[in-house]
């Protein structure tokens with residue numbers, strides 16, 4: 220930018236009043252010319268200043284437009300690896316590319332190794348991500364005290380008993396384990412077909428022990444938050460420690476802990492890293508602490524055996540499809556708040572729902588209620604249930620039911 224021109228001195232002339240008139244007139248004319256000269260210089264400077272102002276205004280407009288574009292364009296997520304004097308090393312998520320990038324003083328003063336940042340195409344850091352924008356908050360479901368109780372779970376009494384023993388007791392009566400001198404199971408793995416109550420079981424323990432329920436889905440870890448997996452696993456355990464007593468529930472654990480495949484794509488390496496992080500968190504875990512870990516899968520066959528070693532998921536509980544009595548119990552649970560007619564025969568319906576999971580029985584009850592509404596009744600009859608059954612069978616859900624067994628064998 221050009222430097223500001225100096226303001227010309229004010230013209231000054233001593234005019235002796237004793238001078239003859241013609242000489243005084245000459246001197247005054249000279250002074251007048253000096254003044255006109257200074258005036259011209261000042262007007263020129265004024266024009267220059269206005270030009271400069273105009274150019275600055277254009278520059279501000281351009282910067283504002285660029286700023287708007289930056290705000291609305293996509294940015295990449297990266298983690299700060301190291302902070303140097305006026306540069307930082309960031310590692311882009313997903314491809315793990317490390318880049319040395321300049322950083323403005325506005326951001327540089329606040330940045331620390333480990334921070335998550337948003338970078339643009341040229342890796343310039345645009346912003347430091349705060350917890351609201353953090354994937355950690357989006358990837359976990361956190362409930363202070365879930366509403367599910369053991370009374371809401373039907374047909375899997377033996378599994379409820381086992382879960383209470385392996386998860387609830389160490390939280391509620393840790394002294395029992397201290398006195399006997401044994402460690403409770405580190406992690407509990409629930410396996411079985413979809414919709415059989417695995418998530419309900421984990422929630423019910425949290426309810427019973429007044430523990431915070433923190434759920435993370437394995438599939439989301441590797442599909443939705445690419446490049447974030449191992450960090451999120453670390454965050455998951457950290458969050459559980461902050462909020463203990465807590466139950467960590469990792470659903471679809473097979474997504475991060477499957478047996479290694481032959482292919483060595485970067486996606487596999489990422490999944491592998493996420494699993495290693497999970498194993499290392501579990502290995503460094505205080506078994507008698509106030510955080511319990513439950514995982515669930517309906518692909519037990521696919522699991523990497525490394526996660527089942529002692530000190531990891533060392534208590535396996537199979538949660539099967541409900542048997543006939545179980546189905547009757549579940550039907551009763553899911554019709555508790557429904558206006559059911561006297562003639563509804565739950566034993567009969569239990570016979571007709573062979574192969575149904577708890578979730579499917581719940582949909583059957585809802586569907587029966589829909590039939591009653593469609594027929595302008597506020598009471599649900601036995602026929603509503605049988606029609607609902609026919610509709611569900613027609614929708615071909617039976618194929619899904621019969622294939623479920625194959626998955627978790």
Ligand SMILES: Nc1ncnc2c1ncn2[C@@H]1O[C@H](COP(=O)(O)OP(=O)(O)OP(=O)(O)O)[C@@H](O)[C@H]1O
Pocket residue numbers: 371372373374375412413414415416417418419420470515516517549552576577578579581
């Ligand atoms: N044993 C059960 N007793 C009562 N309701 C059940 C039972 N099993 C499943 N349900 C109903 O089905 C819904 C889904 O069950 P839940 O999420 O616990 O299944 P899941 O085994 O975790 O399934 P997924 O493997 O698909 O995650 C529950 O909200 C509940 O309404």
